Amino acid sequence: MPPFDPEVGAVLAAAGARAREVLTPEGLAAWQERDRAARPRPTLDRLRDGGRFEVAELAVPRPDGGGDVTLVSARPAGVGGVGGPLPLLYYLHGGGMVTGNAWSVLPRLLRGWALPLGLAVVSVEYRLAPGTRFPGAVEDCYAGLVRVAERAGELGVDADRVVIAGKSAGGGLAAALALLARDRGGPVPVGQLLLSPMLDDRGDTYSSHQMAGHDTWDRASNATAWQAVLGDRYGAADLSPYAAPARATDLSRLPAAYLDVGSAETFRDEVLAYADGIWRAGGEAELHVWSGACHGFDTIAPEAAVARDxxxxxxxxxxxxxRR
Structure with a gap:
């Protein structure tokens, strides 16, 4: 298998077996509970960081009548207004579509991108599996995107400068959302930022076999998450590309894409194939394969040179x- 980056590898070695704990169907509920305990939801006051950021929640009714989708809207305080509406990062959190929340990802997004780039951020609290199976999560994301586009003026954002983004499961949902918005004639993002995206339910690429038992998220954990999301549709030959974007046969007319993945990562080959599919369809994609990086390398070892790069x-x- 490809060697881990020395800095990333040192962090993995220090973490030992904890770094490669396998998610199983039997252990899913306990995994979710541990994740909730490890990543408590920050309050809105904490996210405001002493007034540095403006933060609010927005409830969006689901089209199926199944309650509301919560959107968490945030921006640097005092930015916009006279200078006009802000570009928007519409963000979908990671967690295998079985864990995570819209609030915990915001501090890093606000410090890393909203402040230096003058961005507004909307983070989506989509429903998780197995409590809600496909298409619940992607429909939540779509309902939120439509509402944000409709209320762009009120929210102080520029509907013509929206980037949909996500990491891991959120990256897969962002790719699915781009396909869904295109096919429904919905809002048109200017870009899709897909970070180590979870794209393919089939788990049969070379890298998924090569990294089994080595990556922090391997094919066994990946299969457990996909089974939770798809239920009895798991493995179906005719599975919708809105569930698993790697199933898409038409990757034309999509927003400009940025994709990145590690060379020592389960998702490596499905990400490469997706970028290639966009190019073959005449689209725009920028692809980065980070040498020696595992899944979540930038969270595990944020000070490593490869994470900073x-x-x-x-x-x-x-x-x-x-700027376009």
């Missing part, structure tokens, strides 16, 4: 795509 590349792409 990845952050800089993502920021440069965001700045370019939002």
């Amino acid at each position: 990845a952050d800089e590349a993502r920021t440069r792409w965001l700045r370019r795509v939002l």
